Amino acid sequence: MATTITIDELPEAWVLSVRGELDYSESAGFRLRIDRILRAMPAAVVVDFSQIDYLDSSGLGLLLRLAREYGTAGGRLLLVTNETVDAVLDMTRLAGVFSIEADVATAIAGIAQPAAPDAGTAGS
Secondary structure: OOOEEEEEEOOOOEEEEEEEEEOHHHHHHHHHHHHHHHHHOOOEEEEEEEEEEEEOHHHHHHHHHHHHHHHHOOOEEEEEOOHHHHHHHHHOOOHHHOEEEOOHHHHHHHHHOOOOOOOOOOOO
């Protein structure tokens, strides 16, 4: 199956969608999209992996790079997964690293709502 990687620049968030197999041979295209996001630094990014058939360590490594660099800069990153991606995240014990939503619409709706204040800083 051919891999397609697209970015939709929506007002609420950029949506990075990957369909097919994200392996070493396709990681260069994924890296280009990640670099574009890191240069532009939109307020929020949804990575849609719901149509991934295969994810190897090179794709996972690039996703971790995005999460680390984007999060450090204050961006909000949400991940949409499927059973294949969930299995890889569980096997590598990385499921807790990402905010995961059921679908893109839910992720975008969550971005539109302000985050709840931290109880430890309320009233400070």
